[in-house]
Amino acid sequence: MEVKARAPGKIILSGEHAVVHGSTAVAASISLHTSVFLAFPSHSGNDDTLKLELKDMALEFSWPVGRIKEALAEFSSAISSSPTSCPAECLRSIGALVEEQNIPEARTGLASGMSAFLWLYSCIQGFKPATVVVTSELPLGSGLGSSAAFCVALSAALLALSDSVSVDMVHQGWSSFGEKELDLLNKWAFEGEKIIHGNPSGIDNTVSTYGNMIKFKSGSLTLIKSNLPLKMLITNTKVGRNTKALVAGVSERTIRHPDALNFVFNAVDSISKELSAIIESPVSGELSITEKEENIAELMEMNQGLLQSMGVSHASIETVLRTTLKYKLASKLTGAGGGGCVLTLLPTLLSGTIVDKVIAELESCGFQCLIAEIGGRGVEISFNGASS
Amino acid sequence: MEVKARAPGKIILSGEHAVVHGSTAVAASISLHTSVFLAFPSHSGNDDTLKLELKDMALEFSWPVGRIKEALAEFSSAISSSPTSCPAECLRSIGALVEEQNIPEARTGLASGMSAFLWLYSCIQGFKPATVVVTSELPLGSGLGSSAAFCVALSAALLALSDSVSVDMVHQGWSSFGEKELDLLNKWAFEGEKIIHGNPSGIDNTVSTYGNMIKFKSGSLTLIKSNLPLKMLITNTKVGRNTKALVAGVSERTIRHPDALNFVFNAVDSISKELSAIIESPVSGELSITEKEENIAELMEMNQGLLQSMGVSHASIETVLRTTLKYKLASKLTGAGGGGCVLTLLPTLLSGTIVDKVIAELESCGFQCLIAEIGGRGVEISFNGASS
Numbered sequence: 001m002e003v004k005a006r007a008p009g010k011i012i013l014s015g016e017h018a019v020v021h022g023s024t025a026v027a028a029s030i031s032l033h034t035s036v037f038l039a040f041p042s043h044s045g046n047d048d049t050l051k052l053e054l055k056d057m058a059l060e061f062s063w064p065v066g067r068i069k070e071a072l073a074e075f076s077s078a079i080s081s082s083p084t085s086c087p088a089e090c091l092r093s094i095g096a097l098v099e100e101q102n103i104p105e106a107r108t109g110l111a112s113g114m115s116a117f118l119w120l121y122s123c124i125q126g127f128k129p130a131t132v133v134v135t136s137e138l139p140l141g142s143g144l145g146s147s148a149a150f151c152v153a154l155s156a157a158l159l160a161l162s163d164s165v166s167v168d169m170v171h172q173g174w175s176s177f178g179e180k181e182l183d184l185l186n187k188w189a190f191e192g193e194k195i196i197h198g199n200p201s202g203i204d205n206t207v208s209t210y211g212n213m214i215k216f217k218s219g220s221l222t223l224i225k226s227n228l229p230l231k232m233l234i235t236n237t238k239v240g241r242n243t244k245a246l247v248a249g250v251s252e253r254t255i256r257h258p259d260a261l262n263f264v265f266n267a268v269d270s271i272s273k274e275l276s277a278i279i280e281s282p283v284s285g286e287l288s289i290t291e292k293e294e295n296i297a298e299l300m301e302m303n304q305g306l307l308q309s310m311g312v313s314h315a316s317i318e319t320v321l322r323t324t325l326k327y328k329l330a331s332k333l334t335g336a337g338g339g340g341c342v343l344t345l346l347p348t349l350l351s352g353t354i355v356d357k358v359i360a361e362l363e364s365c366g367f368q369c370l371i372a373e374i375g376g377r378g379v380e381i382s383f384n385g386a387s388s
Numbered sequence: 389m390e391v392k393a394r395a396p397g398k399i400i401l402s403g404e405h406a407v408v409h410g411s412t413a414v415a416a417s418i419s420l421h422t423s424v425f426l427a428f429p430s431h432s433g434n435d436d437t438l439k440l441e442l443k444d445m446a447l448e449f450s451w452p453v454g455r456i457k458e459a460l461a462e463f464s465s466a467i468s469s470s471p472t473s474c475p476a477e478c479l480r481s482i483g484a485l486v487e488e489q490n491i492p493e494a495r496t497g498l499a500s501g502m503s504a505f506l507w508l509y510s511c512i513q514g515f516k517p518a519t520v521v522v523t524s525e526l527p528l529g530s531g532l533g534s535s536a537a538f539c540v541a542l543s544a545a546l547l548a549l550s551d552s553v554s555v556d557m558v559h560q561g562w563s564s565f566g567e568k569e570l571d572l573l574n575k576w577a578f579e580g581e582k583i584i585h586g587n588p589s590g591i592d593n594t595v596s597t598y599g600n601m602i603k604f605k606s607g608s609l610t611l612i613k614s615n616l617p618l619k620m621l622i623t624n625t626k627v628g629r630n631t632k633a634l635v636a637g638v639s640e641r642t643i644r645h646p647d648a649l650n651f652v653f654n655a656v657d658s659i660s661k662e663l664s665a666i667i668e669s670p671v672s673g674e675l676s677i678t679e680k681e682e683n684i685a686e687l688m689e690m691n692q693g694l695l696q697s698m699g700v701s702h703a704s705i706e707t708v709l710r711t712t713l714k715y716k717l718a719s720k721l722t723g724a725g726g727g728g729c730v731l732t733l734l735p736t737l738l739s740g741t742i743v744d745k746v747i748a749e750l751e752s753c754g755f756q757c758l759i760a761e762i763g764g765r766g767v768e769i770s771f772n773g774a775s776s
Contacts, residue, residue, distance in 0.1 A: 253686065260658035260690060267651035267697070274645060298641065302648060302697040309655070309693025311686070318710040325703045 002039035005156035006174070007379040008032065009138040010145035010207040011234065011334045011343060011372075014275050014303050017250050017310055018268035019216065021261075026272050026279075027203050028213040028226070030234070030372040034136040034149035038157040041129055052117060053133045054110070061101045061114065068118065069127040071097050079123050081164055083187035086119045086195055094118045109141065116151060116192035124158040124188065132157075139368060142236050143335030148204030151192030155185040156379045167381065174380040182209055185379065211378030215276050217269075226279050226375030228292055231346040233324075233358065235331075236368040237316035239339025246336045250310045264306050271299050271306075279375065293347045297330035300345060304332035312337030316367075320344075323361050327354055346371070390427035393544035394562070395767040396420065397526040398533040398595040399622065399722045399731060399760075402663050402691050405638050405698050406656035407604065409649075414660050414667075415591050416601040416614070418622070418760040422524040422537035426545040429517055440505060441521045442498070449489045449502065456506065457515040459485050467511050469552055471575035474507045474583055482506045497529065504539060504580035512546040512576065520545075527756060530624050531723030536592030539580030543573040544767045555769065562768040570597050573767065599766030603664050605657075614667050614763030616680055619734040621712075621746065623719075624756040625704035627727025634724045638698045652694050659687050659694075667763070681735045685718035688733060692720035700725030704755075708732075711749050715742055734759070 008029040015025025041047050051062040072079065075090040086094070098114045117132070132154070138146035156177070159165045165181050177185065186209040193200040206221055207214050215222045254261040278292050278299075287295070304321065307313060317333050320342040324331045331344040346355060359369045396417040403413025429435050439450040460467065463478040474482070486502045505520070520542070526534035544565070547553040553569050565573065574597040581588040594609055595602050603610045642649040666680050666687075675683070692709065695701060705721050708730040712719045719732040734743060747757045 253690075256683070256686070257658070257662060257690070260655045260662070260687075263651045263655035263658060264690075264694075267648045267655065270645070270648035270651060274648070295644070298644070298699070299648075301699060302645070302652075305693045305695070305697025305701075306652075307693070308696060309690040311689060313693075313713075315710055315713045318706055318713060322703055322706040322710060325701075325706060 001161055002037065003157050003160045003381055003383055004035060004037045005153040005160065005379060005381045006033040006035040007149040007152035007156065007208045008211060008376065009034070009149050010204050011232065011341070011374060012143075013213070013334075013343075013374070014299065014332075015268055015272040016333075016335055016337070017247065017307065017312060018265045020247060020250070021254065021265045022218060023265045023269035024215060024217040024272035024276075026213055026215050026224075026276050027207045028230075028374040029207050029211040029376055029378060030144065030232070030374050031376050032137040032144070032234075032370060032372050034134065034138055034146060034153050036150070036153040036157045037131075037133040038161060039131045040161070041131075048129050050121065050129060051131045052114065053131065055133055055135045057107065059104070059107065059110075063097060063100075063118075065127050065129050068097060068122060072122055081123065081162075083184070083191050084123065085191055086115075091115060091119075091195065112196045113147060113150060116195040117154060119195060120151070120154055120158060120188060120192050124155070124162050124164075137370075139236050139370075141240070142238070143241075143340045144234070145204040145208060147196045148189065148193055148200075148208045151189035151196070152185065152205055152208040152379050155188035155192065156381055159185050159188070160381050169383045172384060174382050176377065176380055182378070185209060207378075209378050211376055213276070213279060213375050215272070224276050224280050227281065227283050228279050228289065228375070230279075230293070230296070230374045231348070232372055232374055233329075233344040233346050233355070234334075234370040234372055235320045235342045235344065235362050236370065237314070237320065237339050237342065238366065238368060239314060239316045241336050241338040241340050243336040246312050246338045250312060253311055261310070264309055268303060268306050271303050275299050289348055293345065297345045297347070300332045300343065301330045307333055307337060314338045317342055319365055320362060320367065323365070324358060327358050329358065389549055390425065391545050391548045391769055391771055392423060392425045393541040393548065393767060393769045394421040394423040395537040395540035395544065395596045396599060396764065397422070397537050398592055399620065399729070399762060400531075401601070401722075401731075401762070402687065402720075403656055403660040404721075404723055404725070405635065405695065405700060406653045408635060408638070409642065409653045410606060411653045411657035412603060412605040412660035412664075414601055414603050414612075414664050415595045416618075416762040417595050417599040417764055417766060418532065418620070418762050419764050420525040420532070420758060420760050422522065422526055422534060422541050424538070424541040424545045425521040426549060427519045428549070429519075436517050438509065438517060439519045440502065441519065443521055443523045445495065447492070447495065447498075451485060451488075451506075453515050453517050456485060456510060460510055469511065469550075471572070471579050472511065473579055479503060479507075479583065500584045501535060501538060504583040505542060507583060508539070508542055508546060508576060508580050512543070512550050512552075525758075527624050527758075529628070530626070531629075531728040532622070533592040533596060535584045536577065536581055536588075536596045539577035539584070540573065540593055540596040540767050543576040543580065544769055547573050547576070548769050557771045560772060562770050564765065564768055570766070573597060595766075597766050599764055601664070601667060601763050603660065612664050612668050615669065615671050616667050616677065616763070618667075618681075618684070618762045619736070620760055620762055621717075621732040621734050621743070622722075622758040622760055623708050623730045623732065623750050624758065625702070625708065625727050625730065626754065626756060627702060627704045629724050629726040629728050631724040634700050634726045638700060641699055649698070652697055656691060656694050659691050663687050677736055681733065685733045685735070688720045688731065689718045695721055695725060702726045705730055707753055708750060708755065711753070712746060715746050717746065
């Protein structure tokens with residue numbers, strides 16, 4: 001028995017940072033995925049291990065199933081087939097299992113993801129041997145929701161081969177889950193995210209699960225259906241950021257200049273509302289796709305200016321802006337800022353030659369460029385080796 | 389009889405563009421001057437010409453005084469010793485006098501300044517021979533108020549040697565005018581500015597006349613006394629701009645996104661008010677100079693972000709921002725944007741080595757760098773060859 005699941009990453013289209021101060025933000029799924037392949041051995045013979053293969057990094061970890069069972073024995077009451085938080089004590093036991101593995105020094109950041117994996121696996125599938133292979137198109141730790149996509153794809157694969165969910169195993173190619181199944185796997189993925197991030201907002205896993213776009217404000221999320229196919233160039237500056245310090249920096253600036261910053265947050269709120277209205281507006285509406293794209297480009301440029309006034313830009317982000325501005329393309333940072341990724345809207349009518357030129361110029365600065373459609377489908381599964 | 393007058397240029401410290409939409413703006417004088425030397429021949433013998441020498445450009449123009457008198461004869465009733473607008477018909481006659489001169493093709497922009505010169509000269513001094521020599525530390529047409537500084541210095545020199553103004557001709561070095569004299573010469577300079585710019589705001593000549601800083605909102609100007617010596621690096625990108633098109637662009641954007649832009653303008657208003665409060669606050673106040681400078685740097689960065697959200701930045705401005713950001717220095721465009729000049733605050737404690745590095749890097753991009761103190765004295769005169 002085997003299944004493959006893939007879940008998309010996300011971008012923040014508008015409203016990062018301002019959302020902390022009560023503004024509306026908009027997040028969207030991107031057509032870059034993390035895929036999880038799950039296979040149970042046909043004969044549960046002498047191969048009694050749980051294997052986790054991280055293909056992109058050429059890393060493989062494995063645990064004797066008995067070893068996991070033993071480590072988690074005293075927490076059997078906490079292990080439930082419905083989404084549950086991993087108790088702190090149990091997380092320590094799992095941490096010990098992870099530490100037994102030979103994680104390269106440069107990859108110690110993987111440890112929390114491996115803990116999330118062991119928790120989700122044990123809860124949903126119990127203690128049995130399997131092989132799990134992870135591949136990803138998403139750069140890690142760059143604000144594109146790679147950890148959430150991993151948790152969502154993993155939960156999807158685990159649930160698809162469990163009794164708690166009934167799925168159509170005959171369908172050819174990628175297929176979606178029903179609403180109820182999505183709600184369940186989103187909850188599981190959120191438990192995984194909590195192990196990785198401590199106190200996640202739940203936005204990343206929700207976008208990865210349901211796809212499309214999400215409007216969020218003061219903790220409440222609204223799914224919005226995109227009627228506008230948008231293509232973005234995502235430039236990964238590869239500059240690491242300290243999200244907490246950036247968020248704190250905006251708050252401190254707000255204390256120093258409350259009037260100015262509150263007007264800035266209100267401006268961002270208007271931008272997010274306008275953006276989501278354009279994206280939801282009917283295809284046959286007043287504005288052509290080109291007009292909508294122009295409007296979105298302008299709103300992105302405005303949002304970027306406001307983020308700069310919050311103090312979360314960075315020389316690497318400025319380099320991307322400067323480069324894309326030369327080609328009259330609008331860009332904004334996405335996520336925490338201070339490095340990380342920058343979005344550039346690629347209008348439908350933009351020639352491929354220009355796109356190639358922009359990418360060549362950005363890559364010559366040492367940046368990584370990805371192209372993605374945004375607002376597409378959420379998590380999907382395939383039982384017959386669908387190509388990613 | 390001879391006199392030398394010098395008048396400072398100006399920068400917009402905050403609020404450009406937003407001021408058109410009702411926000412407060414702050415302008416400041418800079419320690420870069422345009423100087424006008426005026427000399428009447430000791431023997432009004434056979435040298436019966438009015439000479440205008442533009443020393444920096446190695447250009448010299450001259451008119452027989454009789455020729456000027458003849459051309460303006462029919463407008464004698466309009467020529468007054470108190471500040472008067474040049475009637476359209478008269479401006480055409482003056483324009484003909486200017487066209488007779490041999491202006492190099494690359495310098496046709498000088499024509500309106502020469503018209504202003506002939507009008508102010510004829511009104512204040514009548515028809516008599518003289519030599520006028522102009523030198524300037526201000527780059528032309530880059531938003532630093534070079535035309536206003538010329539009109540102010542010219543009016544000052546002309547009035548100093550006229551009967552309408554009594555000045556202390558014995559004082560050594562540079563000396564200032566009295567309040568009443570300043571008001572008069574500011575009005576004359578404004579008439580000159582009208583010939584050059586059509587419909588100027590009056591801010592440039594007012595800053596150049598009175599020095600210090602000026603807060604302006606909805607057409608009303610308030611002089612503010614600076615208690616904080618500030619040093620700025622002024623980077624001239626040398627990219628020409630179309631101010632009218634930039635102003636119109638912001639208005640069009642405001643029509644498209646009224647809510648967002650109105651919040652942006654309100655944020656700018658708060659920034660201008662904060663800035664002027666810091667500058668006016670007593671030296672012995674709560675905050676040290678370093679703390680005030682940090683505050684001003686932050687407000688400049690915020691204002692720049694808001695200007696970007698209005699869409700008036702430019703790749704050349706981004707290059708300056710990116711470069712100074714590397715050295716943790718705050719910058720903002722000044723004036724219309726779309727090229728022009730960029731301000732960078734040079735904190736008191738910044739080492740000269742860093743300043744040299746930043747300048748070298750900016751100049752390697754083809755930009756011109758100037759250092760100026762801001763908020764200093766206005767127009768001054770000297771009767772004994774004070775060095776500029």
